[in-house]
Amino acid sequence: MSASRRRLAALGLTLALLTGACGGGGSAPDGSGPSADSASARAAAAGKQLARNTITPLAGAAPTPKLPVTVDSSDGRKVTVEDASRILPLNGGVAEIVFTLGLGDRVVGRDITATFAEAGKLPQVTKAHDVSAESVLSLRPSVVLADTDTGPKEALEQIRGAGVPVVVLDPATKLSDVTTRTTRVAEALGVPDAGRALNRRMNGELAAARAAVPEGSRPKVAFLYLRGSAAVYLIGGRGSGADSLIEAAGAVDAGTAAGLDKPFTPITTEALAAARPDVILMMSKGLESVGGIDGLVKIPGIAQTPAGLNRRVVAVEDGVLLGYGPRTPLVIDVLVDRIHAR
Incomplete structure (x- = not known):
């Protein structure tokens, strides 16, 4: 599952746009908390941004790397980066960070x-989730950004052996990892000030x-990872990556609450009965792979x-969804x- 969880890729609206969509801060007229209308307005703005599938770079001129x-590096090495003119990120979320920092043209x-x-x-340098060292080297990168899930390891060794600096990062699996990874990417590319600016923006968002989480609402949400064509039917638990998002959205991760201590567990009727989710969270292609909601509810126990009933x-x-990059606030x-819709 590590390959399928390797942060499929992610950016965000500016804080001004998001707060503007909130109708002046998102409080109900009586000051009791965020209104349903404000949450819906935020979600609508976020949905439009996600549908465009584009990034929102930091405002102002692109930063100049100081190298x-x-x-x-998370593989235990110290890596010196002397040139950031040809950057090659081997992870979608990391790529989004690089583009959002203003270095996309590199x-x-x-x-x-x-x-x-x-x-x-x-040009794509991976086949499935395996990196092609030959494809990477053909692009003459001056620095490669990878994470500990990037493989095969032999490919990374071949890239290093050709004299290319390879900076390895820890995978992002929870909300707090977003700013940590942004800091590390910015430092490796010689633009630490831009990294701090991006973190301020994301923290505000x-x-x-x-x-906007409504008070008193704590639905149980189960993350299902499904690939119907490959007969992969899994429910997320502690460490799935989705659990942190669910908690941040003011809900309870149903798998974790049911005692699923592994990131993913095969779906069984018993596991679903124990989880009893009020809402199911999925990736779009996973839902499509089982025939949409009509096909989903035919899976035993759903x-x-x-x-499932509702x-x-x-x-x-x-x-x-699991990109854990600058689009995570969206x-x-x-x-x-x-999740909190009634």
């Missing part, structure tokens, strides 16, 4: 998980998104859950509105 820099290739529009015309299913595009906006 060389030596940074810690990116020379993409991983299969970089699905946002700005990366669409770049996340705070505004979470402020129709007997409150979510057909409460929330689907988010594969490339952004995902929270959408989840807050749709």
Whole structure:
């Protein structure tokens, strides 16, 4: 599952746009808290941005990298980056960070998980989730950004052996990882000030998104990872990556609450009965792979859950749901509105 969870790819609206969509801060007229209308307005704005599948770079001129820099790599090495003129991110979420920092014109290739529009015309250097060292080296990158899930390891060794600096990052699996990874990417590319500016923007957006959670609403949400054509039917638990999003949206991760301590567990009638989700969260392609909601409720046990009985299913595009990049605040906006809908 690590390959399928490798952060399929992610950016955000500016705080001004998001707060503007909130109707002046999102409080009900009596000051009792965010109104349903404000949450819906935020979700509508976020949905439009996600549908465009584009990034929102930092305002102002693109930063100029100050190099060389030596940074810690998550594979235990210290890596010196002397040139950021030809950047190759091997992770979709990392690619979104690079583009949002304002360095997109320096990116020379993409991983299969970089699905946002700005990366669409770049040459792809992965087949499935495996990196082709030959494809990478043919693009003459000056620095490669990978994560600990990137493989095969032999390919990374071949890239290093050719003299290309490879900075390895920890995967992002929870909300707090977004700013940590942004900081590390910005430092590796010699633009730490831009990294801090992006983190301030995202922290503001996340705070505004979470402020719209209605008081007293704590639905149970199960994340299902389905690939019908491959007969993959899994329910998320602790560490799935979706659990942190669900909690940030003011809900309870049903798998974790049911005692599923592994990131993913095969779906069984018993597991679904224990989880009893009020809402099911999925990736869009996963829902399509089982024939939409009509096909989903035919999976044994689904129709007997409150979510199945009420057909409460929330689907988010594969490339952004677990991307844990600058578009994550938009995902929270959408989840807050749709998970708590009555």
